[in-house]
Amino acid sequence: MTPQLITHTPLAHLRWDGGGVPVVLMHGVGGGREAWSDACMGPGAGTGAALAAAGFTALAVDCPGYGLSAAVEPYDLAGMAGAVINTLAALGAGPAILLGHSMGGMVAQEVIARAPQAVAGLVLAGTSPAFGKPGVDWQQVFLQSRFAPLDAGLGMAGLATQLVPAMVAPGTPPGVMAAAQALMAGVPEATYRRAVAALVAFDRRANLPHIAVPTLVITGEHDRTAPSEVARKMAERIAGAACTILPGAGHLLNIEQPQTFNSALLAFLAAR
Numbered sequence: 001m002t003p004q005l006i007t008h009t010p011l012a013h014l015r016w017d018g019g020g021v022p023v024v025l026m027h028g029v030g031g032g033r034e035a036w037s038d039a040c041m042g043p044g045a046g047t048g049a050a051l052a053a054a055g056f057t058a059l060a061v062d063c064p065g066y067g068l069s070a071a072v073e074p075y076d077l078a079g080m081a082g083a084v085i086n087t088l089a090a091l092g093a094g095p096a097i098l099l100g101h102s103m104g105g106m107v108a109q110e111v112i113a114r115a116p117q118a119v120a121g122l123v124l125a126g127t128s129p130a131f132g133k134p135g136v137d138w139q140q141v142f143l144q145s146r147f148a149p150l151d152a153g154l155g156m157a158g159l160a161t162q163l164v165p166a167m168v169a170p171g172t173p174p175g176v177m178a179a180a181q182a183l184m185a186g187v188p189e190a191t192y193r194r195a196v197a198a199l200v201a202f203d204r205r206a207n208l209p210h211i212a213v214p215t216l217v218i219t220g221e222h223d224r225t226a227p228s229e230v231a232r233k234m235a236e237r238i239a240g241a242a243c244t245i246l247p248g249a250g251h252l253l254n255i256e257q258p259q260t261f262n263s264a265l266l267a268f269l270a271a272r
Helices: 047-053 077-091 103-114 136-151 155-167 174-185 189-199 205-210 228-236 258-271
Strands: 004-006 013-017 022-026 057-061 096-101 119-125 215-220 242-246
Touching: 013 047, 022 047, 022 077, 022 103, 047 057, 047 258, 057 077, 077 103, 077 189, 096 103, 103 119, 103 189, 103 205, 119 258, 136 155, 136 189, 155 174, 155 189, 215 228, 215 258, 228 242, 242 258
Parallel strands: 022 057, 022 096, 096 119, 119 215, 215 242
Antiparallel strands: 004 013, 013 057
8 A cells, every 4th residue: 555645734644544543653763754664664564554454544754853744842752742642633533543663652652641532552662661861971971972973974874874783683684774774864963863862851650550541562572772671661560561572673673573563563453
């Protein structure tokens, strides 16, 4: 199924219309709307098309400042969540299922904390309820290390070449790695800097026990950014949440193992 590109809503998005409940797909800090499409993962492998084939309406958004979506001010998780909420309102959509990867999973947690009535279910992929360690010193060290390649003039393509190999599982095919690198290389440098800076302050651990919708926490066996032990602990704090660890996958699990990821996703949605 060929998706439709929608640009008149607060967040630009690709839409695969399967006629059913909307599923909002939110990418990570190095991604974009194409992270969920066949263009990134190969014919028939994209999560958007898989959802539509199963009767859902998939909306793969460009988060604020990415792709065709305008940035928000101030640029923080609250603003990103507000843009998702406003997009659903503009579409006149009922409660939606939110599927967020990494940063997108943090946005999803922020949405349900602020507008629980807008959420019918959660899929938290390769993400966590808080970022890193508390304290300004740790945050500054992290930001300096992450921005060093950019400060050295390597640009987003150079940054992607350095970061992506450490994000994927051992033995990931070169073509898969190249697709992930191309996706990250296309992120505007200014947006990447602002998004990473916004993440270090994220902490929604206290809200986990208040989540009252069907929830799947899913991560890759080799994910070093959102390790399996973090995923299990997060799921334990959400009433009734399921937890799935994908074997042979790293942090970019939906791109590395799209068919396995889609199967786990659709099984959860069918059982919710």
